Amino acid sequence: MRFELQAECPHTGARAGLIHTAHGIIETPVFMPVGTQATVKGIPQRDLAGDLDARIILANTYHLFLRPGHELIRKLGGLHHFMSWPRAILTDSGGFQVFSLSDLRKVTDQGVLFHSHLDGDEHLFTPESTVDIQFALGSDIMMVLDECLAYPASHEAANHAMRRTVDWARAGYRHYRRRVEESGSESALFPIVQGSMFGDLRQTCAAELIELDAPGYALSLEMTELTTPLLPRDRPRYVMGVGMPEELPEYVARGVDMMDCVLPSRNARNGYLFTSTGRVVIKQNRYRDDPSPLDANCRCYTCQTYSRAYLRHLFQAGEILFSTLATLHNLTHYLDRMRQIRQSILLGGFQAFLDGIRSAAVE
Amino acid sequence: MRFELQAECPHTGARAGLIHTAHGIIETPVFMPVGTQATVKGIPQRDLAGDLDARIILANTYHLFLRPGHELIRKLGGLHHFMSWPRAILTDSGGFQVFSLSDLRKVTDQGVLFHSHLDGDEHLFTPESTVDIQFALGSDIMMVLDECLAYPASHEAANHAMRRTVDWARAGYRHYRRRVEESGSESALFPIVQGSMFGDLRQTCAAELIELDAPGYALSLEMTELTTPLLPRDRPRYVMGVGMPEELPEYVARGVDMMDCVLPSRNARNGYLFTSTGRVVIKQNRYRDDPSPLDANCRCYTCQTYSRAYLRHLFQAGEILFSTLATLHNLTHYLDRMRQIRQSILLGGFQAFLDGIRSAAVE
Numbered sequence: 001m002r003f004e005l006q007a008e009c010p011h012t013g014a015r016a017g018l019i020h021t022a023h024g025i026i027e028t029p030v031f032m033p034v035g036t037q038a039t040v041k042g043i044p045q046r047d048l049a050g051d052l053d054a055r056i057i058l059a060n061t062y063h064l065f066l067r068p069g070h071e072l073i074r075k076l077g078g079l080h081h082f083m084s085w086p087r088a089i090l091t092d093s094g095g096f097q098v099f100s101l102s103d104l105r106k107v108t109d110q111g112v113l114f115h116s117h118l119d120g121d122e123h124l125f126t127p128e129s130t131v132d133i134q135f136a137l138g139s140d141i142m143m144v145l146d147e148c149l150a151y152p153a154s155h156e157a158a159n160h161a162m163r164r165t166v167d168w169a170r171a172g173y174r175h176y177r178r179r180v181e182e183s184g185s186e187s188a189l190f191p192i193v194q195g196s197m198f199g200d201l202r203q204t205c206a207a208e209l210i211e212l213d214a215p216g217y218a219l220s221l222e223m224t225e226l227t228t229p230l231l232p233r234d235r236p237r238y239v240m241g242v243g244m245p246e247e248l249p250e251y252v253a254r255g256v257d258m259m260d261c262v263l264p265s266r267n268a269r270n271g272y273l274f275t276s277t278g279r280v281v282i283k284q285n286r287y288r289d290d291p292s293p294l295d296a297n298c299r300c301y302t303c304q305t306y307s308r309a310y311l312r313h314l315f316q317a318g319e320i321l322f323s324t325l326a327t328l329h330n331l332t333h334y335l336d337r338m339r340q341i342r343q344s345i346l347l348g349g350f351q352a353f354l355d356g357i358r359s360a361a362v363e
Numbered sequence: 364m365r366f367e368l369q370a371e372c373p374h375t376g377a378r379a380g381l382i383h384t385a386h387g388i389i390e391t392p393v394f395m396p397v398g399t400q401a402t403v404k405g406i407p408q409r410d411l412a413g414d415l416d417a418r419i420i421l422a423n424t425y426h427l428f429l430r431p432g433h434e435l436i437r438k439l440g441g442l443h444h445f446m447s448w449p450r451a452i453l454t455d456s457g458g459f460q461v462f463s464l465s466d467l468r469k470v471t472d473q474g475v476l477f478h479s480h481l482d483g484d485e486h487l488f489t490p491e492s493t494v495d496i497q498f499a500l501g502s503d504i505m506m507v508l509d510e511c512l513a514y515p516a517s518h519e520a521a522n523h524a525m526r527r528t529v530d531w532a533r534a535g536y537r538h539y540r541r542r543v544e545e546s547g548s549e550s551a552l553f554p555i556v557q558g559s560m561f562g563d564l565r566q567t568c569a570a571e572l573i574e575l576d577a578p579g580y581a582l583s584l585e586m587t588e589l590t591t592p593l594l595p596r597d598r599p600r601y602v603m604g605v606g607m608p609e610e611l612p613e614y615v616a617r618g619v620d621m622m623d624c625v626l627p628s629r630n631a632r633n634g635y636l637f638t639s640t641g642r643v644v645i646k647q648n649r650y651r652d653d654p655s656p657l658d659a660n661c662r663c664y665t666c667q668t669y670s671r672a673y674l675r676h677l678f679q680a681g682e683i684l685f686s687t688l689a690t691l692h693n694l695t696h697y698l699d700r701m702r703q704i705r706q707s708i709l710l711g712g713f714q715a716f717l718d719g720i721r722s723a724a725v726e
Contacts, residue, residue, distance in 0.1 A: 038676065041681040047663065068651070068676045076654055084668045239393040288431070291439055301409065305447045309439055313401065313431045320686050334708055 001188035003236045009350040014253030016345040022186045023088040027054040029252045031338045032260040035329050036060045038083040040267055042324040045267035052331050056088035058260045061133055062097035063114055066116050070136035072334050077140030083257040093130045099148040126221050127172035134167045144172040146192040166208045173212050192226055193219040206230035210313055215265035228255035241325035245274050245337055246361050249354050252341050264334045271315050274333045287312045300332035364551035364578050366599045372713040376618030379708040383479040383505040385549045386451040392615045394701045396694050399423045401446040404628055405687040415694050416662055419451035421623045425460035426495055431500040441501030448567050452606050454502040456493045462511040483553040490535035509555040512703050521559035527572045528557045535576050556582040556590055569593035591618035608637050609724050612717050615704050627697045631689035637696045650675045663695035704715040
């Protein structure tokens with residue numbers, strides 16, 4: 001994996017670049033659709049590549065580890081082959097889901113002991129094992145295991161979790177380098193900058209992780225503005241779990257290159273649709289006989305083909321097609337917005353673009 | 364609507380033809396995917412036209428009457444426009460659903476009084492009102508209201524229901540002709556031959572309905588073999604709710620031109636998949652690590668792209684994409700089979716085709 005910086009905004013931290021992977025080139029800044037269980041819910045892979053032109057998607061290590069199992073996926077040729085997705089894949093470490101979904105048993109310096117939310121079986125994630133799982137999946141960009149802390153946290157607790165995260169990153173990296181030497185794998189591994197809301201901890205964490213000379217760095221979304229300047233300019237920065245459409249340019253302005261979030265797809269399934277003129281809650285009675293497209297400014301198949309009245313009918317009737325059409329639209333909204341952002345950076349107009357978004361938000 | 368007979372099998376009752384409608388030409392024999400609530404569950408309209416090349420779909424009058432309402436659909440330009448489906452649409456009369464789904468109140472000579480299965484509201488379907496509803500939907504081929512009888516029925520009960528069905532067909536037709544004169548509509552109306560398992564009743568019913576000089580006739584699936592010879596050779600014959608894949612050529616052999624069934628789509632969603640080598644119940648553990656396509660002889664996107672192992676994973680994980688991919692396959696299986704049947708009739712090889720199917724079934 002190689003990051004090529006193409007342009008920087010002279011007024012903000014925004015950057016445009018290219019990430020070269022074994023599965024294609026990713027234009028940054030990029031929004032990555034979430035494909036938790038080896039599928040972006042409701043979207044066939046041909047539409048993900050065609051309609052959406054997604055260059056990279058995210059898959060969840062925790063979920064795939066439990067079902068169908070990373071060894072099965074390895075046996076079937078890796079995740080790209082298993083799900084017929086020839087473009088890039090980023091996997092998380094599984095840590096976030098272990099801390100949020102599973103019945104957590106014990107966190108030690110060695111790793112995390114947990115019970116599956118599916119069948120209660122006990123499993124152990126270690127910095128080494130999560131690297132091995134992600135190698136089995138064959139993802140292009142892997143994440144190191146980190147300790148996720150609940151908010152609010154004391155300085156002491158945050159420091160403890162940060163220290164463990166750094167230790168795990170080192171352990172994960174040692175293991176990763178051995179595996180790369182053996183296999184010649186081109187998978188990249190990103191450490192995760194933690195430190196909760198404490199600037200000094202973020203600073204220490206970043207400094208120590210930079211010593212790993214990683215090809216890219218991930219950060220949790222708190223204190224992004226303070227953290228990105230601590231990271232090397234020539235490596236991509238990935239903020240996990242971001243965000244609302246109007247937040248995307250804000251993160252870009254703070255020097256973020258990669259983002260992902262379940263919001264566009266999950267909200268779509270729940271009937272919350274993002275448009276160029278604001279949110280549409282499709283179940284509302286006002287859309288009952290509305291013949292206009294969901295978003296007159298959107299190029300997506302849904303907006304080019306169907307009315308709000310039809311979409312509302314599908315939603316009210318509980319039809320599967322609603323999820324597909326709504327997800328296609330919301331993801332188009334996110335990805336097109338990110339492409340506009342990228343264009344504005346390349347053409348030197350990002351500050352004006354950002355000002356436009358901000359003043360529209362105030363109105 | 365105009366039916367053009369192209370070829371007849373010299374050994375069986377099989378026929379190939381074309382139905383010319385205001386929304387395109389339908390090649391017969393034809394299998395019509397069911398789009399109950401103005402959507403073929405899980406399939407975007409572009410794939411219905413593109414991948415499947417469906418020329419006509421079926422929609423349910425009862426469901427659309429209740430939700431979103433036929434007046435709303437009329438206001439929005441009719442069903443074709445409402446659901447963005449430019450090809451032909453056939454609607455049933457709503458009778459079958461009233462008799463099977465709703466809380467039935469009373470059947471009189473005037474019509475059927477029932478309570479909605481959605482909200483309990485009381486409604487009345489008459490031979491005239493169901494024609495009006497279908498005109499509001501703007502379907503290309505409409506059905507008259509018939510009285511659906513539970514099996515088994517006595518000769519007396521069957522005779523009574525048959526007589527009422529004929530009376531309703533006459534009343535519906537009188538109303539239909541008035542409406543056509545006023546509006547110049549090109550919608551066709553098919554009467555339905557009833558008579559339960561009693562040959563004499565079928566015969567009487569067919570003879571009386573033929574006097575209506577309808578452009579086509581529907582029949583319930585019992586005693587098809589006995590009924591089709593009673594119907595005019597130059598009008599298409601539609602058997603409702605048929606059937607398993609291996610039954611399609613059998614109905615064609617008995618002179619049936621049009622069929623529909625929820626089986627391919629409903630079974631798909633439940634993980635029952637039809638293939639050229641037999642049924643696949645995808646949840647079975649044997650498919651867990653099966654890298655082969657669902658059906659190596661199928662041209663559909665699902666079979667061209669994904670493995671049985673991936674499809675099983677999607678099914679087990681409860682993913683929406685499973686329904687879409689499975690429905691696309693099962694419908695392709697049905698529509699391609701029907702296209703093969705049609706080709707064999709046109710080329711004079713239907714008898715051999717049928718023999719092949721029958722001996723495969725015996726093996």
